[in-house]
Each structure stands twice: as structure tokens, then as C-alpha cells.
Amino acid sequence: MEDIFRGILGITVLVAVLYVFSSNKKAIDWKLVSIALGMQIIFGLAVLKVDFVRSIFDWIGSGFVSVLEFTKQGSTFVFGGLMDPSNAGFIFAFQILPTILFFSALSSILYYLGILQRVIYALAYVMTRVMRLSGAESLAAAANVFIGQTEAPLIIKPYLDKMTKSELLCLMVGGMATIAGGVLAAYIGFLGGDDTASQEEFARHLLTASIMSAPAAILAAKILYPETEEVDTNLEVPKDKIGNNLLEAISNGTSDGLKLAVNVGAMLIVFIALVAMLNAICSNTLGEWVGWTSDGSFALLGDAFLPHQDTLVQAIQIPLPPTEEMVKVVEETIVTGSNGVDSIAFTIVEEAHSVPRFDIVYDTLLRNEMDIRWAVIGQETVTGANGITSTVPVDGWVLYADTKSNIPLDTLSYTGNEMNRMSLNMYTNQSTEGRFPAFNLEYILGVVMSPIAWILGTPSEDILTVGQLLGKKTILNEFVAYADIPSVSDNITHKSKIIATYALCGFANFASIGIQLGGIGAIAPERRTTLAEFGVKALIGGTVACFLTATIAGMLV
Incomplete structure (x- = not known):
């Protein structure tokens, strides 16, 4: 029951955060909010608790795992023995990045054949009928489940000029609350390691997280900026193809995947190096200079x-x-x-x-x-006001x-x-039982985000570790946070790892504000002012949407 109570508390707190930042509190459609939340809970229950539905998602997840194996075949031909961890160890550039290439090309094939559009249309149709959304925002929300935050707007390109502000924010929040299919396969490799069963388990969780976050994004957007205008309910997927023939579609998809893979690799090098530098600065300054005497x-x-x-x-x-x-x-x-x-x-x-x-x-x-422990280090004799002498223990830091x-x-x-003293570095290492070796950026993020980690349902002993993952995801990006999970997985429970998987499953970070301004702004230049106005709101909405999904998952796992 504790998980249920914490989940209800978490949902209440997260919805309250959205309410505080709402632009028009009186216009909030609470019926739509309730329906969106209900869809999340029902879908989560179905996938995580109903064997029949879970078996379907396990089957889909095994398809993603097969993609990893197929990628390995092509990568082994190019890189040879470097693909075998037993020979060269785990090399991110060879084991993970090639999956982005292959999945991007595969997505282009599915889009060229019209299969992806049909899946997007079916999901958008359900959301339009159940939540009474416009056709454009339903299509955008559905597309964000499968493709990236800069590719999804292409699906609704004809509607962008006439979209209301509420619809436009819904598009932006949806992009921040979900992930692209190309990197989803890479995350499966991160979380599942070399074990096929573990890969299939996390493939199911990642798929579930991405789909659950679609109604969560709508919930967040409609609280932050409620709809007050008439909307176009027309639901039609553009027939544009990404290539004149199948071979050109594969080529275009591969080129796009290559750009993404190179960008991810370069981004990880820079951001992880920045984290290491900031960690060293924190531990060598405040960590050494600040402390307590005996x-x-x-x-x-x-x-x-x-x-x-x-x-x-x-x-x-x-x-x-x-x-x-x-x-x-x-x-x-x-x-x-x-x-x-x-x-x-x-x-x-x-x-x-x-x-x-x-x-x-x-x-x-x-x-x-x-x-180091605070303990009794000796005794001293004390004479009271009444002249009676007694012996009292003396406390202090004991090594x-x-x-x-x-x-x-x-x-x-x-x-x-x-x-005679304890520094911040000493205290951090001792109080976290070695999980954080010194007072650094990661520890600071863990402390700041640990209350949020707790309301998501994270076991109390893991809230610092999960908190620093949430902080990294928001300040840097989710790829850096997912890359950090293997190094901390031995120190956290399986439940904490599952909750982190759901909470990190989205593009909600500060860099995405610029990505959306550049990506969507290039398609609809006349909407750049509105995009810039909604940048921070979209970040808040996308972050809360991911956390809502994680909170519901924390109640069920």
C-alpha cells in the first residue's frame, strides 16, 4: 500500500506544479486532464499487470532486441573483433552507436511503405475521439511516440501556420516528453547489457514509457496553456515520402542516422568531460575547504x-x-x-x-x-553547580x-x-557509503532532486543516486543519464532502475529548447516568437509528463 499512497502523493504534487505554472487556471479542462491521466493508468496496468497485453509488448520488444542483433551482424563485418566485448571490452562507439544508424534506416523504410503513418493515424484517432483533441495535436502526439521532436512536426507541417497557441505548446511538450525510435534501441543496449532476457524486459518498459508519456504530455500542455479557441478536428496524415524509391529512402535514413550517431557520440564526449571537470572543481574547492571541527x-x-x-x-x-x-x-x-x-x-x-x-x-x-563516525572518544570529569563531580562522555569524530x-x-x-575535523568530501563519502566518493556536482544534483525521486516511488536508500540521474537528464540530456545507469546499477534496487528508466524516457532538457526553436522554427518561421515564448513551459511540461509516467510505473512495479 505504501507504493500506492506515494504514487497518489506524487501525482498530486506533479499536477499541482503544472497548476502553479498555468497561464489560465480558470480555463483548465479538468475532464480532459482526468481522461489523460486515466489513459496513462489503464495503459500502465494493462502492460505491467495483464499477461496477455504484456506478452504482446514482450513480442514487440523482442523485435527491438532482434534489431540489435541484426545491427551486430553489420557492425562485426566492419569492425571485426572490436564488436566482441570479451576481446576488446565494451566500446560505446562500436556497441551502441551503430544501432542508431540501422534503426534510422529501418524507420525510413517503414515510413516510405506507409506503415508508420498508419500506426500514427490509429493512435491519433483514439486520442482525438477520447480526449476531443484537434487533428493536428493528436497526430503530433502520436508521431512523437515513434520519431524525434524535430521529425514529428513534419507530419503536421500543413497545419503549423494555423495551430493555436495551446496546440503548439502541446506539440512542443509532446516532443520533450518522448524519445525517438532511433535512440530507443540504443537505450535497450544500455539497460539490458548482453543479456537477451534483460534487453527484452527493458525494451518493454521503454516502449510502455514512450506511449504512456503521450497522454501525459497532453495533460501537462492543457494545464499549462488551456485551449480557449476553436480547433480543426480534421485528421489526415500527409502522403509525403522521404525518397522517390525504397533505395533512396534507405539512403536518406542512413544519412540521418549517421548525423544523429555522430552528434550523440560528440555530445557524450563533451558532456561527460564537463561533468568530470565540474566534479573535480567542486571536490577540490568546497569539498576540501568546508567541514566541521571535532x-x-x-x-x-x-x-x-x-x-x-x-x-x-x-x-x-x-x-x-x-x-x-x-x-x-x-x-x-x-x-x-x-x-x-x-x-x-x-x-x-x-x-x-x-x-x-x-x-x-x-x-x-x-x-x-x-x-568516520561520530562516536564517544572519551570521558571527562565535570563538577556541577551543586558541587557534585560526575563523569560524562565526550563525543567527537572517530576514525x-x-x-x-x-x-x-x-x-x-x-x-x-x-x-579534529571532517571535510565535506569525507562526509559525503561516509554518509553515502561510498556511492559518491566526494562532494561533487553529481552529489549536489542527487540532494536537490532526491525529494522528486522519492515521490516517484524510488526506495529511500536509492533516492540520491536516482536523483542525480534526474538532474543530469534535465541539465544535460537523457543520453548522458542513461549512459550512467550501468555504473550505478549495482548500487540500486531493480525497482529504482525501472523507475529511472521511465523518468528519463524523454527529451526534456535545456538543450531541447534550442533544438525545437531551430527545428520547428525552420518549418514554420512565422511561429518562432511563440516557440521562444513557450520554451521554458515546454521544458516544465515535458519533465512533469515523464515524471508522471514514472510515478505510475512506481505504483505498479
Whole structure:
């Protein structure tokens, strides 16, 4: 029941955030909002709880996994042994980026044959009838499920000039709340690793997330900017093809995929390097300069931070196998002589005793490797106002032997040493049990976003880790966040990994504001002013839509 209560709380908080940023609170169509939320919940229940529906999505997911295998065949021909992780290890450029190429070409084939348009039309038809949307925004919302935020507007190009502001925001939020099919296959490779069953599981979750986020995006957009004008309900998919024949469509799709793959690779190099640089700046400045003294008071620089106190050379006794030592023992016995006189006789007896042995080693503990606890470090005598003397414990920072050293833990003899300060780096490492080695950008993002991670349903012990993934996704992009999941997956529960999968499944980040201004603005130059006006609102709406989807998933998994 806790998951249900937290899910209801999360949905309430997220809808309240949208309400706060609404441009016209009185005009909000709460019936439409309820229908959109109901569609999300019903679809989530169907996929995650109904075996028949789940088997359908498992079958679709296995198709995406097959795409990965087909890509591997082509990549192996070009890259040879570099595709085998057992030979060269995991190389992102060879194992992940080629999937973007192949899936982009495959999408072009499906679009040229008219298959993709039919699927988009069917999904748009349902949303038009159920939520009473215009034809243009229904088509855009459906298209965003399968293609990117700059490609989806092409589906409704004839309508862009006449779309209302509410419809235009709905288009933008939909683009931010979903992902492109080309990168979806890459995310499956990220999350599933080399295990086929795991790949199929996360393929199902990613597909579910992308589809659930379509009504969530409509919900968010219609709260942020409610519709107050008459709209065109005409529903017609343009017949334009991306090529004069099938071969040209494949060529165009491959070229587009190549641009995307190169852009993704370059973006990851730059953004991950920037994160590393900002991490180093944070840990080497604030992380080293700020801390607390042994009496618990705040300290900034000063004598408490002398260099020689940043490391400790500690003597540790390592028990060795004991040796047997012969010990001479003198025993007294009473002997009666022939004359009848008793006397004392001394007998020497040799006995074997087990003698313990110890080896002394000296272990240097660095500041970020110390196991530090606030504990009793001694006692002091205090005389009260009534003249009565008593002994009270004295608290302080106590340093224990390093549990991360190469010395076996079960043979380590723990000894405590008083120290006079704890830095932010030390505290961060100790309080997170090593998940964050120092006070850095990732830890800051984790702290800021951890309340959001909690309302999404993330287990309490994982909210810092999931929070920093949410922060990276918003500030940088979802690709960087997904790329970080393999490095933290051993430290979080499976449920947290699933919730993160849903929460990250969208293009909602600051860079996407510029992408939409450039992409949609190029198709409809006269709407650039409105696009610029809605940039931040679209980011808020897309982010909340992804979080709504994750919250519902957190209630069900």
C-alpha cells in the first residue's frame, strides 16, 4: 500500500506544479486532464499487470532486441573483433552507436511503405475521439511516440501556420516528453547489457514509457496553456515520402542516422568531460575547504585543515597463525622415603602451548577513504553547580580502520583515533557509503532532486543516486543519464532502475529548447516568437509528463 499512497502523493504534487505554472487556471479542462491521466493508468496496468497485453509488448520488444542483433551482424563485418566485448571490452562507439544508424534506416523504410503513418493515424484517432483533441495535436502526439521532436512536426507541417497557441505548446511538450525510435534501441543496449532476457524486459518498459508519456504530455500542455479557441478536428496524415524509391529512402535514413550517431557520440564526449571537470572543481574547492571541527561546529579553512591531517598512518595488528611453544612446568609431589620420612620432589614437565603471533603493518588512509563516525572518544570529569563531580562522555569524530583496503576485513583489528575535523568530501563519502566518493556536482544534483525521486516511488536508500540521474537528464540530456545507469546499477534496487528508466524516457532538457526553436522554427518561421515564448513551459511540461509516467510505473512495479 505504501507504493500506492506515494504514487497518489506524487501525482498530486506533479499536477499541482503544472497548476502553479498555468497561464489560465480558470480555463483548465479538468475532464480532459482526468481522461489523460486515466489513459496513462489503464495503459500502465494493462502492460505491467495483464499477461496477455504484456506478452504482446514482450513480442514487440523482442523485435527491438532482434534489431540489435541484426545491427551486430553489420557492425562485426566492419569492425571485426572490436564488436566482441570479451576481446576488446565494451566500446560505446562500436556497441551502441551503430544501432542508431540501422534503426534510422529501418524507420525510413517503414515510413516510405506507409506503415508508420498508419500506426500514427490509429493512435491519433483514439486520442482525438477520447480526449476531443484537434487533428493536428493528436497526430503530433502520436508521431512523437515513434520519431524525434524535430521529425514529428513534419507530419503536421500543413497545419503549423494555423495551430493555436495551446496546440503548439502541446506539440512542443509532446516532443520533450518522448524519445525517438532511433535512440530507443540504443537505450535497450544500455539497460539490458548482453543479456537477451534483460534487453527484452527493458525494451518493454521503454516502449510502455514512450506511449504512456503521450497522454501525459497532453495533460501537462492543457494545464499549462488551456485551449480557449476553436480547433480543426480534421485528421489526415500527409502522403509525403522521404525518397522517390525504397533505395533512396534507405539512403536518406542512413544519412540521418549517421548525423544523429555522430552528434550523440560528440555530445557524450563533451558532456561527460564537463561533468568530470565540474566534479573535480567542486571536490577540490568546497569539498576540501568546508567541514566541521571535532566539537561539531562549522569550519572554513583555518587550522583545522592543515595538510598533515588529511592522511593518517595507522599501525594495524594482523593476526598470524599461532605457533606451538614448549613450556617447562615444575610440578611438586610428596615422596615418602624408605625411612618413612616424607619429602617434596620437583618434577619438570614440558607442555606445548599455542602462542599468538601478530604482524604489524602500516596503512595510509586517504581523506576520502576513511571510515568516520561520530562516536564517544572519551570521558571527562565535570563538577556541577551543586558541587557534585560526575563523569560524562565526550563525543567527537572517530576514525576507524579503512574498510576499503586490501587487508581482509575479517582479520582487521579495529582501532580508533581521534581526529579534529571532517571535510565535506569525507562526509559525503561516509554518509553515502561510498556511492559518491566526494562532494561533487553529481552529489549536489542527487540532494536537490532526491525529494522528486522519492515521490516517484524510488526506495529511500536509492533516492540520491536516482536523483542525480534526474538532474543530469534535465541539465544535460537523457543520453548522458542513461549512459550512467550501468555504473550505478549495482548500487540500486531493480525497482529504482525501472523507475529511472521511465523518468528519463524523454527529451526534456535545456538543450531541447534550442533544438525545437531551430527545428520547428525552420518549418514554420512565422511561429518562432511563440516557440521562444513557450520554451521554458515546454521544458516544465515535458519533465512533469515523464515524471508522471514514472510515478505510475512506481505504483505498479
